[in-house]
Amino acid sequence: MEIKAGLEIHQQLDTHKLFCNCPSILRKDEPLFEVERKLNPVSGETGKIDVAAVYEKSKNEVFIYQVYDTNCLVELDEEPPHEINEEALHISLHIALLLNCKIFPVAQIMRKTVIDGSNTSGFQRSVLIGHDGFIETSSGKVGIETIALEEDAARIISAHGGVKTFRLDRLGIPLVEITTKPDLKSPEQVKEAALKIGEILRACKVKRGIGTIRQDLNISIPGSRRVEIKGFQEPRIMIKTIENEIARQKECIKNNECRNEVRRALDDGTTKFLRPLPGKARMYPETDLPLLKISKKQIDYARKTLPKLKSELKGYLKEYGLNDELIKLLLKENKIEEFKSLIKVIDNPNLVAKVLTLYPKEIAVKQDRPFDEVYEILEPVFESVLNEIDKTISENDVKGVLNKIVSGSSLKDALKKETINLEEEIDNLVKEKPGLSEGAYMGLIMAKFPGVSGKEASDILRRILK
């Protein structure tokens, strides 16, 4: 079946909010307070009220916004937007360049009318960054139409009886919107393109985890009209959803009831109607901000600092002589930047890789605590601990020191050489329980002195047993 499809991918960037200085933190606790608002349909530049906007208004809803101490007046639509977040702009340039795009030297920050309540202002700010890029897929090049930088919407918490409740934590988080050309011709190619773009995004400073990337699909078959399917979380389900949509559109053609519409992707691979497809009238300029000008210097700097893709990174890490297992772990935990900076402290790639991945993992298991929590405790001390090697501690002590720090020791205490004299202790043990096998002694030693190096202990033991 011939299809014409294009992807629209939204990815959150890992930085503070786009038009204010609030941190991009999602909250689970109780809000500080709530604010009640209404929205009105307004006419865009063309003077016409947008169809999609009127459709929403006809519902005459009340919106409740949950406000946190990580919000400010900007998200509440009580203060004009601040200048655009420079870091977000820089990251979006990385993404645009990795997707082979040309950069717009001048663009206007736009207000995209959204009156479903998900934006307190009644619009979403969005600006074009790049155009005319491409990616390669096994069935040919896929063009990238545009890259836009925009603000994420508020999270919906509940909706009943004409009252929608939103949480302001997500509102304003920088999003990059990637729109491919309608070059995708099969469900398999759609999936491949989505995965490819996903790999490029993950090489950049983007947020990870559920909800941080959202994929929409524009799709039509000959004789039908363009339909936008919103909200694929999982590329896995894509092919099934596309096949279902093809079937649905065929049915529409048969019944002569095709229309431009927005539909939501459901977990079972089907879709449901959301609203009519919005028109051009929904965009008008953000008059509170100047034109966005991107200089050659900014683009050159982005080019110079361009992150490496996973495939390139593998090669880079291999050069350090790391084994595949450690390379995989470093990539999985996304610790490349940390690796680069710690390798400058101590020229021991294997140890650095273990410190960043294996050791925290083992400590987490041992102490029965989440990895992220353990890592968060250790991250600030990595450099100091590695700096002590061959001064107060040996390479073999590192894991033990980290373990103590996670248990609550201060860095200073953790670095204190164990007062135990291993040689003396092992000697005592052998005297207390004579006649055991080497393996049995090792078992006893490791149980009594967790954190000591097994190699060191076994060397001493062998010496004593001789």
Added chain:
Amino acid sequence: MKEKTLSPGDYVRLTTKEREWTGWILESYDPEVILLKLESGYNIGVKESEILNVKVLKKFKEEKKEGIKFRRDESLPNVAMIITGGTISSRLDPKTGGVIPTDAEEILKIAPKISEICNIVKIEKPFMKFSENMDFKDWKILAETCANLLNDEKIKGVIITHGTDFLHYSASALAFALGKLNKPIAFSYSQRSIDRGSTDAALNLLCAAKYAVSDIAEVAIIGHKDLNDKICLAMPATKTRKMHTSRRDAFKVINDTAIAEISESDFKILKEFNAVNSENVKVDAKFNEKIALIKIHPGQDPKILEFYAQQGYKGIVLELSGLGHVPGKGAKKNWLLIIKRLVKKGVVICGAAQTLYGKLDPMVYENGRELEKTGLIFLKDMLPETAFVKLSWVLGHKNWNVKEKMLENCAGELNSRLGFEF
């Protein structure tokens, strides 16, 4: 210059060495940039120097605007509207990308529910200004326009849309110049322009309309009570001040309470008011323009007062510190002597509280008692801006006893019983 032939609204194809762009020309305020609206709705800038070729595909033709006709319901009261400018009557100009004044229809589109409350029968536009550009003469024009409407028996009340910056000055000026009113005057405003879905004008206008048909014959500022689009306050003209640059509840009543709380479904009276009556309103809008408002700050040289006097200023409102103090004997620069000298020369010098909240009391500290001896008039709990307008109005009248008039409660500017609102 090929681009000179382009006018905003033209549908064109621009060729640069990178590619072709098709879209509508927008007016650009950057001379080196051609602004183009793409089919997608996004606006981009193309550097003029990079354009190789331009083709106009379709010249711009002004589309006739569909006017919205508001039904007139004979059973509803009639209200007049005065549009003066400001954010509430500004909207985006697609040609320039800036914000421009708009017309009444546009404003009413925002609050269509007004047509269930009253008929807007008359719309006056005496001038269109951002309020920071207004002055004494505009107050006079506003007062006269207002009086004509109030004395029209077919009209129940007046709504004035106004910029926020100097709104509390205009409201005070009307309160003094029109004296005892016969009908309601509702000042309405917005802090978010009406071309956005979240405009606060919708609720403000609706509540202003409800106030305009009420029995309260007072000048009030009608605006958001808090951050919710739920309740507006009718705030007394002479006791209200803009206290925030951007929030929708920017206006706060100071040293007083609101007159009423108004929502879509409710109208709650909060205090005594002057009731609607059948008398005619008389305009007394003589304002003296030689009035200054000076805030006292540490280390300030009192010679500044002499400068004003030399420039012909007749009245000065000083924003005093604390309960009513100026740098005195213990300061390097003593204000007391100069104030005394100028008062003697005939310059009227009044004092209002820098703290805005609370009342002056010169008797508590020696500094205050010394200041009182200079002949400075302590304006009790009157807001500095209200004092400025009032002094201008009082000194606009040659034969009035200035001190007596300044201390007479003419339009609710003095409150003898301060409550707990703060």
